[in-house]
Amino acid sequence: xxxxxxxxxxLFTVSCGRASTSERTDHKSDxxxxxxxxxxxxxxxxxxxxxxxxxxxxxxxxxxVAEQAKATGVNPDAAVLADFKSRIDAYMKLRKExxxxxxxxKETKDPAKIKAAQDAMSIQxxxxxANATHGDIFTPEITAKFRRLLAPELKGDEGRDAKAxxxxxxxxxxxxxxxxxxxxxxxxxxxxxxxxxxxxxxxEPLQFRIIEKHLILLDEDADIIVDYALNIIK
Amino acid sequence: xxxxxxxAVLVSTLPLPVAAQELxxxxxxxxxxxxxxxxTGTGDRNQLAIANELASWRTRYPxxxxxxxxxxxxxxxxxxxxxxxFAIPYKPLLDAGVKFYAALGNHDDPALQRNYKPFxxxxxxxxxxxxxxxxxxxxxxxxxxxxxxxxxxxKELAASGSGWKIMFFHHPLYSSGETHGSxxxxxxxxxxxxxxxxxxxxxxxxxxxxxxIKPQKGIAYFIIGSSAKLRKGDLxxxxxxxxxxxxxxxxxxxxxxxxxxxxxxxxQSGKTIDVGSVKRVGKAEPGSGRSAQPVVPQAKPSPAxxxxxxxx
Numbered sequence: 117x118x119x120x121x122x123x124x125x126x127l128f129t130v131s132c133g134r135a136s137t138s139e140r141t142d143h144k145s146d147x148x149x150x151x152x153x154x155x156x157x158x159x160x161x162x163x164x165x166x167x168x169x170x171x172x173x174x175x176x177x178x179x180x181v182a183e184q185a186k187a188t189g190v191n192p193d194a195a196v197l198a199d200f201k202s203r204i205d206a207y208m209k210l211r212k213e214x215x216x217x218x219x220x221x222k223e224t225k226d227p228a229k230i231k232a233a234q235d236a237m238s239i240q241x242x243x244x245x246a247n248a249t250h251g252d253i254f255t256p257e258i259t260a261k262f263r264r265l266l267a268p269e270l271k272g273d274e275g276r277d278a279k280a281x282x283x284x285x286x287x288x289x290x291x292x293x294x295x296x297x298x299x300x301x302x303x304x305x306x307x308x309x310x311x312x313x314x315x316x317x318x319x320e321p322l323q324f325r326i327i328e329k330h331l332i333l334l335d336e337d338a339d340i341i342v343d344y345a346l347n348i349i350k
Numbered sequence: 351x352x353x354x355x356x357x358a359v360l361v362s363t364l365p366l367p368v369a370a371q372e373l374x375x376x377x378x379x380x381x382x383x384x385x386x387x388x389x390t391g392t393g394d395r396n397q398l399a400i401a402n403e404l405a406s407w408r409t410r411y412p413x414x415x416x417x418x419x420x421x422x423x424x425x426x427x428x429x430x431x432x433x434x435x436f437a438i439p440y441k442p443l444l445d446a447g448v449k450f451y452a453a454l455g456n457h458d459d460p461a462l463q464r465n466y467k468p469f470x471x472x473x474x475x476x477x478x479x480x481x482x483x484x485x486x487x488x489x490x491x492x493x494x495x496x497x498x499x500x501x502x503x504x505k506e507l508a509a510s511g512s513g514w515k516i517m518f519f520h521h522p523l524y525s526s527g528e529t530h531g532s533x534x535x536x537x538x539x540x541x542x543x544x545x546x547x548x549x550x551x552x553x554x555x556x557x558x559x560x561x562x563i564k565p566q567k568g569i570a571y572f573i574i575g576s577s578a579k580l581r582k583g584d585l586x587x588x589x590x591x592x593x594x595x596x597x598x599x600x601x602x603x604x605x606x607x608x609x610x611x612x613x614x615x616x617x618q619s620g621k622t623i624d625v626g627s628v629k630r631v632g633k634a635e636p637g638s639g640r641s642a643q644p645v646v647p648q649a650k651p652s653p654a655x656x657x658x659x660x661x662x
Contacts, residue, residue: 221461221465221473222465222473223465223466223467223472223473224465224466224467225466225467225468226429227427227428227429227432227462227466228429230461230462230465230466231428231429231462234461234462274535277534277535278535281535284456284530285456285457300426300427300428300459301425301426301427303456303457304456304457304458304459304460304493305456305493306456306492306493306494306521307493307494308535309495309535309536309538309539310535310538312494312495312496313495313496313497313539317496317497317498318496320498321461323494336460336461337461338461339459339461
């Protein structure tokens with residue numbers, strides 16, 4: 117336990133010292149602490165794909181948005197969802213700026229042109245988010261909130277049904293890595309409707325997808341994994 | 351003034367002809383003629399066999415468009431795959447001006463396919479089109495039934511003055527398949543809207559067989575996910591089943607003439623395996639913002655007859 121505490125403090129210190137990006141907020145360091153199962157890399161290099169079985173620790177002790185909200189008399193749950201929305205908005209703003217000069221994804225009978233536009237868009241977004249890391253969007257408290265939102269839907273017959281849908285034609289080779297490309301030819305798993313209606317609505321082209329027990333935030337147009345939350349399904 | 355009108359969807363089956371390759375649709379001038387295919391994108395000989403049958407039947411039955419139930423391109427989706435798994439098999443139809451309207455399946459790359467012009471999705475995951483006054487098709491993305499899609503569907507259905515409202519999407523809300531079965535999660539969200547706005551017919555794929563479901567709450571359901579893939583023995587005929595076939599690749603031809611929708615299901619050898627009609631009783635009021643609520647089959651036993659005997 118003592119060793120874990122030391123590691124948490126060390127990660128907190130390191131992350132505080134890192135250059136912040138436009139998407140990052142002050143409590144980013146807490147996210148790093150709560151995802152201590154992962155390997156963290158210097159910001160200039162891409163992070164390795166996380167192995168889902170490494171798990172992710174609950175963030176119960178570190179909930180700055182909720183705590184701040186409570187202190188100011190705001191509903192903590194609403195504050196966490198508002199925080200999620202602001203992170204999504206920040207991504208969309210960055211994305212819009214990043215792709216403004218890229219070829220537009222538009223209808224054509226030539227699939228090569230669609231693919232080229234998609235690839236160009238993907239490159240621009242990745243470049244703009246070169247410093248993005250796991251937890252930029254799915255902070256520990258957002259992840260914890262989503263787990264709570266989904267938990268009731270995973271019980272009983274409906275829950276079994278939802279889990280069966282997730283397993284149906286499930287892809288097996290999805291990299292849990294920020295900015296990674298969703299593998300070409302891999303099925304895009306159906307999201308159980310009962311789970312989806314309990315999650316916040318996302319602006320196009322963002323979508324939630326559930327891979328095994330994990331949630332990914334997918335930029336559908338660019339085929340990029342924007343962020344992911346491990347073990348969202350119990 | 352909104353007047354509540356009543357539509358009953360009655361499914362009747364007709365005796366199969368001696369010559370099973372005979373067209374059993376009215377083929378009336380001015381009717382809406384279309385084909386239905388599902389789970390097609392393999393690029394293999396089975397897809398080609400059905401594609402060839404479609405082209406052959408079109409010489410007798412000049413359908414204007416085809417609706418696709420999803421899984422339009424399996425596996426890789428490189429430009430060459432779009433050729434191999436779509437453009438080449440259906441070239442005779444495309445060259446003849448037949449339009450294809452696709453819905454997305456769980457094996458489809460949404461960004462690529464909705465922007466692929468020959469799929470006529472207008473860059474959208476879900477969309478509608480009206481081939482003729484009084485008939486509107488709605489393509490849904492059943493992989494991702496989110497609030498945005500539900501709100502769109504509610505508004506779109508409410509604004510449609512069409513008497514015929516036909517849904518098509520990948521996951522069947524009712525199914526007797528052993529592998530997948532009924533998509534109950536999607537059903538819980540979609541069916542109330544279908545009933546509220548008087549949807550008549552729902553077409554789906556995903557299951558690699560053909561199944562005609564007994565009308566459910568006044569709506570006729572068909573599964574046609576065997577236009578290139580087949581899962582033999584997967585159809586566990588149930589109380590839902592009016593007729594089913596998991597032993598043959600298949601496609602459907604449909605025709606809407608007035609208040610009746612006629613269907614003919616044909617296998618890879620050109621033999622008819624199912625035939626019948628869906629009757630819409632009553633009329634919608636165009637521009638009323640509201641069409642009909644099917645009530646008869648809710649109140650009475652299903653009018654559906656057992657499936658027709660197999661043609662020889």
